[in-house]
Amino acid sequence: MIWNPDYETLPKGELTRLQDERLGSLVDALYRRVEFFRAKMDAAGVKPRDIRGLADLPGLPFTTKDELRSGYPFELLAVDLKEIVEIHTSSGTTGKPVVDAYTAGDLDTWAESMARTLSAGGATRHDIVQNAYGYGLFTGGLGVHYGARRIGATVLPISGGNTKRQLELMRDFGTTVLTCTPSYALYLAEAMREEGMSTGNLGLRAGFFGAEPWSDNMRVEIQANLGLSAYDIYGLTEIIGPGVAFECENQDGLHVNEDLFFPEIVDPATGRPLPDGQKGELVITTLTKQGTPILRYRTRDITYLDRSACSCGRTTIRMHRLLGRTDDMLIVRGVNVFPSQIEEIILGIEGVEPHYQIIVDRRNQLDSLEVQVEMNERLFSDEIRNLEHTESLIESRLYATLNIHTRVKLVEPKTIARSEGKAKRIIDKRQI
């Protein structure tokens, strides 16, 4: 279902005109109200009057995560603090957190973009949404919450974790829509199996999973084990939280709410814009945000854009599901390795469950890549050579794609830590 056909199916020409106009007001507001952006534009030699539309976007400076951090807490506000009604931040695990300050209008935009997201997966006011994203400063919980409220669904704000309780609620309240990270969805499926719960007796029919990259194979696993249609959603605290882009019923790329958040793809090394279809770093400009608007934010997420028409009727541009992160990218023996590539291969092998871990180490100046895969009943054989065959099969498939040798190690079930939030797939032990 299309929540807001007025914007989501806007003919291209009209959409571009709207974006041109919004970009103009954004640049104007940023130049007048935020010292940080004024200084950057001055340094780049651009004035608001030079920006007539999207075509002029590449002339504007980028904004990086480090710059947002250095503006902590309020330096990047474009309105008076009294206009701000809610504040979220990134986790701050790697430094000062990034602040996203919302005006009432911003919360309205957020609810709108999440209403579009949930509607695209078929959620309506008749649904019971079990929201297992974390509530709090993290944007996942409240973002989904506002969207679910906007479409009139019933929200169960259970937040993340407490798996036993999640299963109870699912059964007792007849949850129809589940929202959480994809790794937690798999964890719930496993817990269900252990409890002897069958999805046939549950009402689950759709799930909205995001906040970490996942793969098509992981989707197959989640859909089969939870008995629902799994939709990928994308967003980030720096921009608004979840609601930036979402999949429709075709599950073929994520429609970007581009009337609100304008996407570009650039070469991560040079910053030069790349043509549609070419893989690179996603850059987003918030077109209507009031509290903490951002110009050309470097997301560090790797994807590509697709402007072809979608049979769902939306005219908005689609981004491919995330292909990795510029900062997650491992460089092993000089080769760029994205964890998502490894996952795709591992999960493509019959019988392998999505419990794996990648360990990078350096011995005698040489990088080594080990992939641990959990044993399960489907993979297990009483004959050693069958098990060794499984290891070498995974190794050869990894080699075919990555072009570097990996060592695959079968480990006992449950030896890889389960996550209730974002899964920790990579352990880099190298001390460089």
Add this chain to the structure above:
Amino acid sequence: MIVKQVSIFLENSKGRLAEVTRVLAKERVDIRALSLADTSDFGVLRIIVNRPDRCLEVLKEHGFVARTTEVVAVEVEDRPGGMSRVLDALDEAGLNVEYMYAYVAKAGENAVVICKIDEREKALAVLEKKGIPTISAAGLEAL
């Protein structure tokens, strides 16, 4: 005759084998024969026990990956050439023994070996024709 073996996946790490035997001891599962095959990363423990179904259940409850496998229990004359006679018979029939290991108790004068053979029924027929006795689960239990 065909008997049920329990096979268990073990990581090559300290205490894993002891954990299996501890679990089985608590359930009073009696291990009658055992073989451990291993690589540098992992091992497969194969055991013949008095109650294979219960044994499997209890191992799974403790989070082990395990399964039962059908194997053949063959009586082997306890003298030079005894083993050779069995393997010759199987070899002649084109049957491949994946692995084998000895059973603890003897059947009278004969030793007992546990063999993993893909075509079990054919193997039984071949052995019977050669006059080589095999032994049932109940027979093993009685030794």
